[in-house]
Amino acid sequence: MxxxxxxxxxxxxxxxIGKMLILDLMQPPRVIEILPGFNLVLAMNRGVSFSLFASHADSAPYLLSGLAVAVCAGLLWWLRRGDAPATAVGLVIGGALGNVIDRLRFGAVVDFLDVHWQTWHWPAFNVADSAISLGAALLVFDALFSHPHHGKMPPP
Structure with missing residues (x-):
């Protein structure tokens, strides 16, 4: 744990820290090319991943934050039991709570990493989003490969 x-x-x-620095750097909002295919931008995401469920309703940040906190509570319970992959769960919890902080402070999540190829841009994201994605991928990997005998009889 x-x-x-x-x-x-x-x-x-x-x-x-990354979001604080980007909010200072990106005033006024603009695009800063770091490498070909990688920019810094300032985007305020009022939804969840890829701006799904985006809303300008006053209650939206609180509803999305409540959902994220509920998921974190479940993950903490799993972590406390001692059989959760701690690295994966820690990444998801940290990322989710990082975005909750933004929703409560700004009413939206600060996204600033922009990966693109020519005119096609992946939706802007942040460190928290990266941690959630990596943690989720590790959870899937763990579920698929780390418990080969789970629910089965061990080999003779």
């Missing part, structure tokens, strides 16, 4: 919570705290810290 300690490893998962430490990683979650580190993700929150890095995410919030």
């Amino acid at each position: 300690k490893r998962g919570l430490t990683l979650a705290a580190l993700v929150i810290l890095l995410d919030q």
Whole structure:
């Protein structure tokens, strides 16, 4: 549990520092090319991943934050049981809470990483989103490959 919570705290810290720096750097909002195919931008996401469920309703940030906190509570319960992949769960918790902080502070999530190829742009994202994606991928990997005898009889 300690490893998962430490990683979650580190993700929150890095995410919030990155967002603080980008909010200062991107005034006025503009595009800064870092490398071909990689820019810094300032986007305020009022939804979840890829702006799904985006809403300008006053209650939306609180509803999305409540959902994220509920998911984190379930993950914390799993982590506390001792059988959760701590690294994966810590990444998801840290990323989710990093974005909750934004929703409560700004009413939207600060996204700033822009990956593109020619005119096709992946939706802007942030450190928290990256941690959630990596953590989710690790959870899938763990479910598929780390417990080969789960629910089955061990080989003779």
